[in-house]
Amino acid sequence: MTRDARVKRGTLSVIGLGLAVALAASGCSSSTGASGSAGSPSPKVGGNLVVGITTDPDNLDPWKATQFQAVNILQTLYGTLTEFDKDLNVVPGLAESWTVSPDGRTVTMKLRHGVKFSDGTTFGSEDVKFSLDKIKDKATAAVSAASLASVTSVDATDPSTVTLHLSAPDAGLLANLAVINMAMLPSESTPQALKTTPDGTGPFTLKERKPNQSLTMARNDAYWGTKPSLDTIEFRIIPDETSIVSAMQSNNVQLAILNDPLVAKTAQSGSLKVTKTAQLSYHVLQLNARRPVLSDVNVRLAIQCAVDRQQVLDTAALGEGEVTGPITSPAYKSDPSARPCPTRDLTKAKEYLAKAGKSDGVTIKTIVSQGEYATSVAEAQNLKAQLAEAKITLDLEVLASDPYVNKWIAADFDAAVALNGGRPDPDGMYGRYFTSTGNLNKVAGYSSPDLDALFAQGKQSSDPNTRKGIYAKVSRNLEDNAAWIWLFTGYTYTVTSSKVTGFVPMSNGSVQYLRSTALS
Amino acid sequence: MSSTTWRRVARRILSMLGTLLGVAVLVFIMLRAIPGSQITAGLGTEAAALTPEQRAALEAYYGIDKPLVVQFFGWLGNVLTGNLGFSSSSQVSVATLTLSALPVTFELAVLSILLALVIGIPLGMLSASKPDSARDALGQVVGLAGLSVPSFLLATVLMSFLSAQLGFNPNGEAYATLLEDPVRNLRQMLLPSLVLGFGIAAPIMRTTRTALLDVRSQDFVRTARAKGVGARRLQVRHILGNALVPIVTMTGLQFGYLLGGAVVVEQIFSLPGIGRQVLLGIQAKEYAVVQSTVLIIALSFVLVNLATDLAYRIIDPRVRAE
Numbered sequence: 001m002t003r004d005a006r007v008k009r010g011t012l013s014v015i016g017l018g019l020a021v022a023l024a025a026s027g028c029s030s031s032t033g034a035s036g037s038a039g040s041p042s043p044k045v046g047g048n049l050v051v052g053i054t055t056d057p058d059n060l061d062p063w064k065a066t067q068f069q070a071v072n073i074l075q076t077l078y079g080t081l082t083e084f085d086k087d088l089n090v091v092p093g094l095a096e097s098w099t100v101s102p103d104g105r106t107v108t109m110k111l112r113h114g115v116k117f118s119d120g121t122t123f124g125s126e127d128v129k130f131s132l133d134k135i136k137d138k139a140t141a142a143v144s145a146a147s148l149a150s151v152t153s154v155d156a157t158d159p160s161t162v163t164l165h166l167s168a169p170d171a172g173l174l175a176n177l178a179v180i181n182m183a184m185l186p187s188e189s190t191p192q193a194l195k196t197t198p199d200g201t202g203p204f205t206l207k208e209r210k211p212n213q214s215l216t217m218a219r220n221d222a223y224w225g226t227k228p229s230l231d232t233i234e235f236r237i238i239p240d241e242t243s244i245v246s247a248m249q250s251n252n253v254q255l256a257i258l259n260d261p262l263v264a265k266t267a268q269s270g271s272l273k274v275t276k277t278a279q280l281s282y283h284v285l286q287l288n289a290r291r292p293v294l295s296d297v298n299v300r301l302a303i304q305c306a307v308d309r310q311q312v313l314d315t316a317a318l319g320e321g322e323v324t325g326p327i328t329s330p331a332y333k334s335d336p337s338a339r340p341c342p343t344r345d346l347t348k349a350k351e352y353l354a355k356a357g358k359s360d361g362v363t364i365k366t367i368v369s370q371g372e373y374a375t376s377v378a379e380a381q382n383l384k385a386q387l388a389e390a391k392i393t394l395d396l397e398v399l400a401s402d403p404y405v406n407k408w409i410a411a412d413f414d415a416a417v418a419l420n421g422g423r424p425d426p427d428g429m430y431g432r433y434f435t436s437t438g439n440l441n442k443v444a445g446y447s448s449p450d451l452d453a454l455f456a457q458g459k460q461s462s463d464p465n466t467r468k469g470i471y472a473k474v475s476r477n478l479e480d481n482a483a484w485i486w487l488f489t490g491y492t493y494t495v496t497s498s499k500v501t502g503f504v505p506m507s508n509g510s511v512q513y514l515r516s517t518a519l520s
Numbered sequence: 521m522s523s524t525t526w527r528r529v530a531r532r533i534l535s536m537l538g539t540l541l542g543v544a545v546l547v548f549i550m551l552r553a554i555p556g557s558q559i560t561a562g563l564g565t566e567a568a569a570l571t572p573e574q575r576a577a578l579e580a581y582y583g584i585d586k587p588l589v590v591q592f593f594g595w596l597g598n599v600l601t602g603n604l605g606f607s608s609s610s611q612v613s614v615a616t617l618t619l620s621a622l623p624v625t626f627e628l629a630v631l632s633i634l635l636a637l638v639i640g641i642p643l644g645m646l647s648a649s650k651p652d653s654a655r656d657a658l659g660q661v662v663g664l665a666g667l668s669v670p671s672f673l674l675a676t677v678l679m680s681f682l683s684a685q686l687g688f689n690p691n692g693e694a695y696a697t698l699l700e701d702p703v704r705n706l707r708q709m710l711l712p713s714l715v716l717g718f719g720i721a722a723p724i725m726r727t728t729r730t731a732l733l734d735v736r737s738q739d740f741v742r743t744a745r746a747k748g749v750g751a752r753r754l755q756v757r758h759i760l761g762n763a764l765v766p767i768v769t770m771t772g773l774q775f776g777y778l779l780g781g782a783v784v785v786e787q788i789f790s791l792p793g794i795g796r797q798v799l800l801g802i803q804a805k806e807y808a809v810v811q812s813t814v815l816i817i818a819l820s821f822v823l824v825n826l827a828t829d830l831a832y833r834i835i836d837p838r839v840r841a842e
Contacts (some may be wrong), residue, residue, distance in 0.1 A: 055803075056609065056610065057609070058804055059609060060611070138571075138577060139577060141577035141581060145574065195611045196611050210792075211610035211611075211612055211617055212617075212621075212796060213694070213792045236790075239787045239790060240676075240787055240790075242676055242679075242680065243691070243692075243788055243789070243790060246680055246683035246684070246689050246691075247692025248692075249684050249687070250689035251687070266680070402554060402556035405556060405560055406560075
């Protein structure tokens with residue numbers, strides 16, 4: 001239960017991944033980065049790789065898939081206009097280059113030549129127009145429809161050029177186009193057919209699916225990039241992570257990405273290699289500043305000063321992770337010490353409480369999920385113990401997954417212990433929470449004209465360095481107002497057998513480098 | 521057959537149908553009582569970001585926009601006409617899923633019961649042969665272990681140890697059915713049926729012991745011994761033969777439970793059986809999958825009970841005479 005629930009939450013980090021490189025700067029990108037691999041000395045061509053996964057994908061329709069593992073599997077089958085490299089920079093995908101008009105409202109994309117769908121038809125601008133129009137169409141119920149909100153229309157200018165017209169500059173769009181929920185589908189395709197017969201431009205094609213058992217992919221010899229080395233990849237469904245490690249020890253499975261630090265530890269012996277990767281998702285104590293008890297910034301700051309984040313990480317998560325500020329994506333990463341109380345300071349906490357006229361203490365109703373992810377209850381208990389020393393009482397309400405999600409969605413809490421998904425682009429990550437018109441602002445419980453202005457600047461700017469400056473301000477603003485109490489990010493553990501070369505784990509959990517993976 | 525027998529059979533079938541309908545209604549209500557839907561199951565907290573239009577489109581897509589009564593009778597009507605529903609995540613019908621999952625669980629249940637009988641009955645006979653002795657204590661301890669060691673622990677330890685130390689882990693390979701590859705299939709069934717069989721051997725052992733002690737004190741045993749019946753023949757033919765009814769009852773009951781899917785063991789050993797099918801259905805909130813699969817499990821439970829009752833008639837002439 002726990003693990004699957006965590007997988008479900010992990011989903012969130014994938015839905016809108018994107019490291020926004022400025023539109024104009026990207027206009028002259030070359031195509032080399034897209035298919036780069038970690039580089040292996042002499043990979044043998046061929047071989048059948050078995051990857052252990054814990055759940056069967058919920059949906060093979062790339063526009064509707066939300067579950068983490070489904071999204072990952074689909075990356076082997078489908079292609080997107082832009083892609084991420086291993087550091088989550090936006091690089092060309094099916095669009096080999098693009099230019100942005102000076103006013104930022106027109107994006108012209110040159111498409112790659114000689115790309116074929118797995119059914120043999122040629123990929124062209126009509127397919128791009130079809131796909132983007134369909135994703136925007138409400139009737140499709142595509143998960144990423146909101147990511148195209150700024151796109152007013154799409155023109156297939158000529159067979160290898162598309163033009164996107166925007167209602168306003170949108171620096172996050174290129175990163176939005178890189179997620180698999182924006183996969184390019186052939187223009188005559190129907191969702192019904194795609195559910196059983198995927199038809200994409202990815203490095204592999206679906207060979208066989210056995211429900212609840214396995215999915216097997218075969219190399220796509222018509223793939224436009226560097227041809228994959230593996231003959232087949234079998235995603236074998238082994239529901240229990242301990243059983244996956246057992247299967248790796250007996251060499252039945254050669255690669256798996258695990259969540260449980262304890263299980264990962266058992267894999268460390270013998271010929272297996274374990275790589276830790278910091279995740280984009282973050283553990284946080286969400287505060288609802290619209291509740292009377294937390295509406296005073298001083299109360300929120302008191303909470304921030306009374307928490308030792310490393311202690312939460314050590315007691316609840318075995319120290320497996322890193323203390324974090326708001327933004328977790330590598331290029332925009334917040335400095336975790338840039339906050340009013342970088343280390344725990346109970347005196348300051350008491351001063352803040354006194355300033356708020358609450359020297360006698362406050363009681364905060366806090367929701368905690370049991371089962372949504374493994375460390376939630378332990379985090380809540382540690383926070384409660386720490387805050388009690390500052391006369392702040394966390395009144396914990398421990399809920400099962402679904403009731404928790406329902407309360408979270410309705411913003412029915414003073415505070416919530418949460419594990420939220422992160423995205424490579426900071427606008428995609430927090431714009432929806434902390435702008436007053438954002439669709440999750442109710443849940444965030446905080447907004448201000450200052451933040452609205454900063455987020456608007458971030459969307460407009462096309463220079464990466466300017467954007468970095470803007471989002472550092474956003475981050476600082478969130479911390480100075482103690483909008484939430486950011487705690488830490490966890491790791492994923494990529495376990496590989498000694499025969500596997502060329503696989504590069506990514507902080508968004510993507511397995512796109514299966515295309516460069518080889519077996520020696 | 522006499523008319524009373526016919527009436528009895530008719531009554532039996534009616535009560536079976538009643539049980540199944542009850543199970544269907546209960547499962548339907550329980551599933552809806554769990555907060556959340558297929559939408560939140562897939563999206564988690566991201567569902568908060570859906571616009572009302574998107575939500576409506578998704579509800580229509582998953583068929584959960586209709587009133588509950590319509591949903592229930594729509595489903596029941598489909599089941600009665602042989603349509604068990606469709607799994608949108610697997611993109612196949614529930615009937616197809618069940619046809620591949622049920623044999624796995626059935627095979628696992630049969631093997632586990634066989635192992636349990638092979639362990640449980642001799643152990644029970646050993647215990648009963650000299651109550652309160654050292655060998656009785658041994659039997660009781662093994663029985664207690666079987667009852668109290670949780671299957672998930674035994675399964676995990678067994679699997680981790682064998683694969684790490686000996687590299688033996690047939691369940692890490694892709695699952696093969698008995699027809700596809702009998703050798704691999706039986707290797708894959710070995711550990712799970714051992715784990716389950718060990719757990720079930722305990723109640724069977726205890727039932728055997730009690731029943732044997734009970735029968736042994738009866739008059740006909742003394743008479744048989746006085747007639748000069750040999751020790752072995754006395755133990756097996758006379759005592760065990762007469763003690764079979766409670767043992768069969770216990771075995772039937774356990775077999776019925778096993779058909780419900782040994783969820784934990786199937787999960788750990790990656791066996792694509794019926795227990796996992798229900799679990800996955802619940803996790804993904806695929807109502808039709810859970811409802812239909814539980815109905816099938818209930819049906820097999822009822823049928824095993826029926827078979828157990830019929831078995832009494834074969835092993836005990838007194839039941840036949842009634």
